Amino acid sequence: MSLQVEVDLSSGVPPYEQIRLQVVAHVSAGRLHPGDRLPTIRTLASDLGVAAGTVARAYRELEHAGVVTTRRRTGTVVAVGATGAADPLRDAAAALVATARAAGLDDDGVLDLVRGALLGERR
Numbered sequence: 001m002s003l004q005v006e007v008d009l010s011s012g013v014p015p016y017e018q019i020r021l022q023v024v025a026h027v028s029a030g031r032l033h034p035g036d037r038l039p040t041i042r043t044l045a046s047d048l049g050v051a052a053g054t055v056a057r058a059y060r061e062l063e064h065a066g067v068v069t070t071r072r073r074t075g076t077v078v079a080v081g082a083t084g085a086a087d088p089l090r091d092a093a094a095a096l097v098a099t100a101r102a103a104g105l106d107d108d109g110v111l112d113l114v115r116g117a118l119l120g121e122r123r
Contacts, residue, residue: 003032003039007048015050019058027067027082028093038068038076 005022007015026032038044041059045052059076062068070076100110 003044005044005048007050009049015048016054016057016061019044019048019055020061023058023062024065024067027078032078034078034080034082036078037074038078040075 003023003026005019007018009015011018013021023032023038032038038059039047041052041055045055048055059068059070063070063076066079067082068076069079096114097110100113105113
């Protein structure tokens with residue numbers, strides 16, 4: 001599978017964080033599986049038009065979170081167990097999105113709803 005990532009350089013979200021979030025989303029959605037190889041740092045940086053250090057930072061943060069592992073000979077791959085615990089949550093998220101879409105919410109509306117729930121949870 002080819003990794004589909006886009007970076008919006010005009011966004012307030014740093015490019016490394018945009019990359020990190022999109023890789024996590026691909027793993028969570030089941031589009032990337034344990035053992036799937038991510039592009040090399042140089043290749044992805046070139047494809048996205050960002051510095052190699054930007055991609056390297058995203059990959060380091062993904063590795064620190066246990067989403068990917070990096071080995072000298074195999075490159076950066078999705079970690080074993082990166083998706084396992086998320087299966088029931090993935091189903092719940094899909095149900096939330098379907099319900100929100102049926103209610104007429106767009107992507108931003110769904111995200112606002114989740115952010116509101118997260119903020120309410122902290123109290």
